[in-house]
Amino acid sequence: MIGLLVGLLVLGLEFSGLLEGYSLQTLDLLFQKALPSRPRPADIVLIEVDQASLDFYQSQGLTWPWPRQMYAPIIDYCRQAGATAIIFDVLFTEGSSYGQEDDLRLAQSLDRADNGFLPLFFTRNPRKDNGLHPDGLQNQGLIVAGQPLVAEPGYQSVVLPVPPLRAAAAGLGNVEARPDSDGVYRRLTLLVPFQGRWWPQLAMAAYLHHHRVNTLTWQLRGLQLESTGPNKTRGPYFSENIPLLPDGSLLLKYRPGPRPYRRYVAANVIQSYVQSQAGEQPTHPLSEFSQKWVLVGFTAPGLYDLKPTPLSPIYPGVAIQATLLDNLLNRDFLVPLPRVGALLLTLGISLAAALTVLWVPALWLTLLSLIGYLALTTALAVWLFVSGVWLDAVPPLVAVVFAFGVSAAYSYSTEGRQKRVIRRTFAHYMSDTLIQDLLKNPDKLRLGGERREMTIFFSDLAGFTSVSEGLSPEDLVTLLNEYLTQMTDIILARGGIIDKYEGDAIMAFWGAPISQPDHAARACLAALEQQQQLTRLRSEWQARGLPQFSARMGINTGEVVVGNLGSNTRFDFTVIGDAVNLASRLEGANKSYNSGILISETTAAQAAAQVELRELDVLAVKGRATPVRVYEVLAPKGQLEPVMVQVRELFAQGLALYRRQRWTEAQALFQQVLELRPMDGPAQKFLARCQTLAGQQLGPDWDGVFRLTTK
Numbered sequence: 001m002i003g004l005l006v007g008l009l010v011l012g013l014e015f016s017g018l019l020e021g022y023s024l025q026t027l028d029l030l031f032q033k034a035l036p037s038r039p040r041p042a043d044i045v046l047i048e049v050d051q052a053s054l055d056f057y058q059s060q061g062l063t064w065p066w067p068r069q070m071y072a073p074i075i076d077y078c079r080q081a082g083a084t085a086i087i088f089d090v091l092f093t094e095g096s097s098y099g100q101e102d103d104l105r106l107a108q109s110l111d112r113a114d115n116g117f118l119p120l121f122f123t124r125n126p127r128k129d130n131g132l133h134p135d136g137l138q139n140q141g142l143i144v145a146g147q148p149l150v151a152e153p154g155y156q157s158v159v160l161p162v163p164p165l166r167a168a169a170a171g172l173g174n175v176e177a178r179p180d181s182d183g184v185y186r187r188l189t190l191l192v193p194f195q196g197r198w199w200p201q202l203a204m205a206a207y208l209h210h211h212r213v214n215t216l217t218w219q220l221r222g223l224q225l226e227s228t229g230p231n232k233t234r235g236p237y238f239s240e241n242i243p244l245l246p247d248g249s250l251l252l253k254y255r256p257g258p259r260p261y262r263r264y265v266a267a268n269v270i271q272s273y274v275q276s277q278a279g280e281q282p283t284h285p286l287s288e289f290s291q292k293w294v295l296v297g298f299t300a301p302g303l304y305d306l307k308p309t310p311l312s313p314i315y316p317g318v319a320i321q322a323t324l325l326d327n328l329l330n331r332d333f334l335v336p337l338p339r340v341g342a343l344l345l346t347l348g349i350s351l352a353a354a355l356t357v358l359w360v361p362a363l364w365l366t367l368l369s370l371i372g373y374l375a376l377t378t379a380l381a382v383w384l385f386v387s388g389v390w391l392d393a394v395p396p397l398v399a400v401v402f403a404f405g406v407s408a409a410y411s412y413s414t415e416g417r418q419k420r421v422i423r424r425t426f427a428h429y430m431s432d433t434l435i436q437d438l439l440k441n442p443d444k445l446r447l448g449g450e451r452r453e454m455t456i457f458f459s460d461l462a463g464f465t466s467v468s469e470g471l472s473p474e475d476l477v478t479l480l481n482e483y484l485t486q487m488t489d490i491i492l493a494r495g496g497i498i499d500k501y502e503g504d505a506i507m508a509f510w511g512a513p514i515s516q517p518d519h520a521a522r523a524c525l526a527a528l529e530q531q532q533q534l535t536r537l538r539s540e541w542q543a544r545g546l547p548q549f550s551a552r553m554g555i556n557t558g559e560v561v562v563g564n565l566g567s568n569t570r571f572d573f574t575v576i577g578d579a580v581n582l583a584s585r586l587e588g589a590n591k592s593y594n595s596g597i598l599i600s601e602t603t604a605a606q607a608a609a610q611v612e613l614r615e616l617d618v619l620a621v622k623g624r625a626t627p628v629r630v631y632e633v634l635a636p637k638g639q640l641e642p643v644m645v646q647v648r649e650l651f652a653q654g655l656a657l658y659r660r661q662r663w664t665e666a667q668a669l670f671q672q673v674l675e676l677r678p679m680d681g682p683a684q685k686f687l688a689r690c691q692t693l694a695g696q697q698l699g700p701d702w703d704g705v706f707r708l709t710t711k
Helices: 002-016 020-033 051-058 072-081 100-113 163-168 202-210 266-277 317-330 339-359 363-386 394-413 415-426 432-440 464-468 473-493 519-543 578-593 601-607 642-659 663-676 681-693
Strands: 044-049 085-088 116-123 157-159 171-174 187-189 191-194 197-200 215-219 222-227 238-243 249-251 262-265 293-298 448-462 497-502 505-510 550-566 571-576 597-600 611-620 628-636 705-707
Touching (some): 020 363, 020 394, 072 100, 100 116, 197 202, 448 464, 448 578, 505 519, 550 601, 578 597, 642 663
Parallel strands (some): 044 262, 085 116, 085 293, 116 171
Antiparallel strands (some): 116 157, 448 505, 597 628
């Protein structure tokens, strides 16, 4: 409920427009940081009337505004080069101050080129002539089939090029564009209605003319273009769809970088024409404009055609038209994620965030999840953006934060109180694993237990009491804490529960309160890791002048009673049963074999797939009449050293001869073991037994059981 309500709240904020500013800022950030670098398009170039051009001709006595015929050499030079189209993002709406001949000179160049395009400008202010003249101009507009996606913009009139120029132009295109609410130009309306016809953007007018598109159809989420006659670049016929926003505009996909298109200074192009006419080497050869879409516009600061875009607060207006043309030519569109997908993402991530807070008990996991959701949403937005899809990441990000906040407040005010009591009560003497289980199942906080098969672990330091007498109490506590901390960390990392500490001894178990099918293997692997860590500790202690210790460990698997045992006011979560006693006895039985880790046959049967074992004996521990087969844990599975493989094989052969009372032959095999591994404790013990029993015949009733008389 929390997740869904928060998701709906955020969607309401989005639909109301309150998040629009943040969404636009994140889109700009994606443009600035996530756009992959790409080479400049080879077929689009800009000719700029920049400050350098103005300064150059001013030095020759020609002030602004230039005569119209100054643009004629640009058209003539591009025509000679074989330019695909010449697009002027320059308004020629009033007669030239240099006289009608000036306009006619430019019109002649446009007429010869037959591929020059000029802008018109729609306005919401009424004019006397209402914009369109009765000279057939209205027939130049387009007829578009289907239901329009564009809302009526309310244009009252249109500002046109002067008659000689509009008559000579190959086509006219709209340059009226409105920025987003923050003043930044991110989209262009491709077609606008006026007096029963549709008028394309300037760059699109050139695109449609070049491809001879004669059928346009509004579709659900785009504009369908079709050519039913030959065109120059797409073959005899072509059909394509331009994806549009719900308001009928195209979200521009800007190219990264400050100069995404090759630019030419207008003065240099004019000079190149003059040089070529004089038979001189031009500054810019004709080949640089061959088969190019040429856009001419103003970039000088004083000419007021610089606009803010996602990439820069000062961006040439002609480069915006170039971006539109680039998107059309290369079908390189930026498409918003469909509204349904964005809605489901916002609701889904809001629900997931709420469930995480309420179901994940660990605070660090909750915070990590919050970071993960935020990072995942951001990464998804970046990946989609690179793929050409704009995911507005603000609603799902806001939904995550809101859902986490509301859920945390709810959790804190309800079950959070109970969890805090449990955590404060048990944090000092229970493992975090057990605490988490209690937080999920508070009903376990009562006396009683259950029967369950588990693995029990005991460890003790050999000779600790006598060695510790030579240490000060402070050094002894420091040493013991260092040892217990590292051993405990290993047990907990393997999913074990620390039952209790008794001086230097540790009791732990696996298999409860959380079910662990591999509890026997976990205990054996933990014991091996502890022995390895103790070896490293001994090296450190030796360097510090501290005494050395070795550890004995016993492990048994069996059915026990596990639960809260004690009084109504003081109790412990622990285990009891015969299997616990046997594990304790196996720890002590290491003394009889000079071994490190002894396990019972039930543990061996369950852990054999993950650890390397060596059978040692059939043992009857003190206080328990039933003997048990015992094994030594040597290494994790597959990690046994080659010499130990030989040792284990020879020992097994010797043990078999020993049980058949063939003392001399067994003695020889145990001697071979000691030649390979002189300090092998079990081989030393069995060699001594064989020497003691040499020459004796114990009869068929001898069962080979070794009976311990001490703990």
